[in-house]
Amino acid sequence: MNFQRTPAQIKAQELAVYLRNENPDYNYLRSLFKYLCQELRLQSPSTSQHSREIAIPTSEEIQRYYQAVENNSTVQERVILKTLLYTGIRLGELINIQLTDIDFDSHQILIRLERGQDRIVLFPVNFKDLLTMQADRMSQQQATYLFESPQHQKYCVEQVRFILKRVGQKSGLNPLINPYKIRSFLINWFHEKGVDNAFIQYFFGFSIQQSLIFDSPPSLQEIQEIYNRAMTDFPV
Numbered sequence: 001m002n003f004q005r006t007p008a009q010i011k012a013q014e015l016a017v018y019l020r021n022e023n024p025d026y027n028y029l030r031s032l033f034k035y036l037c038q039e040l041r042l043q044s045p046s047t048s049q050h051s052r053e054i055a056i057p058t059s060e061e062i063q064r065y066y067q068a069v070e071n072n073s074t075v076q077e078r079v080i081l082k083t084l085l086y087t088g089i090r091l092g093e094l095i096n097i098q099l100t101d102i103d104f105d106s107h108q109i110l111i112r113l114e115r116g117q118d119r120i121v122l123f124p125v126n127f128k129d130l131l132t133m134q135a136d137r138m139s140q141q142q143a144t145y146l147f148e149s150p151q152h153q154k155y156c157v158e159q160v161r162f163i164l165k166r167v168g169q170k171s172g173l174n175p176l177i178n179p180y181k182i183r184s185f186l187i188n189w190f191h192e193k194g195v196d197n198a199f200i201q202y203f204f205g206f207s208i209q210q211s212l213i214f215d216s217p218p219s220l221q222e223i224q225e226i227y228n229r230a231m232t233d234f235p236v
Helices: 008-022 026-039 048-053 059-071 075-087 125-140 157-169 179-192 197-203 220-230
Strands: 108-111 119-122
Touching: 026 197, 059 075, 059 157, 075 119, 075 125, 075 157, 075 179, 119 197, 119 220, 157 179, 179 197, 197 220
Parallel strands: none
Antiparallel strands: 108 119
């Protein structure tokens, strides 16, 4: 059956007519979107689709993988893995982190995107010391990026894949845990902790349906509170 959807911006304007007199705030609209998805029987592409496509690692497998990294790798390699585990960023985003993008006091990393849709990701307090060691070492080398070679060449995606594969082989896991599975594990972890789809869409940089979730990004304080609650008993 052929049909044509109303453009999202126009539909948002139509909905605003009904909602404006109720003075909705961000939390109200976020809950409204959640229940609207339930009424329409929609599933989040950021969670359910990942679950169908790949076998998401268990907490025990993630612990085993991390232990292999902890015992058989350099500080830089541990920082690479932990950054991926704690933030769920893509490899292309990881290699573009500049030293000036890290706010150690607020435990935040600015993720810069070519489309201009920059976002903030967080890391837990217990990662601060290790991340600081890596950043200090890079600063002493007068590097620009968090991960650079001694020749001042930032790492490429394939270099990071090779590092993770080499260390992962020592974990004895079969199949190996790859960067996509690491990201999927964190997405699924947030989902199991009851974090709603609006936050997941924003935090992990999904553009799908983003215009229907909120008119403006959530506050950093709200992001911090949601993240800290979800990460309380994270396995590593």
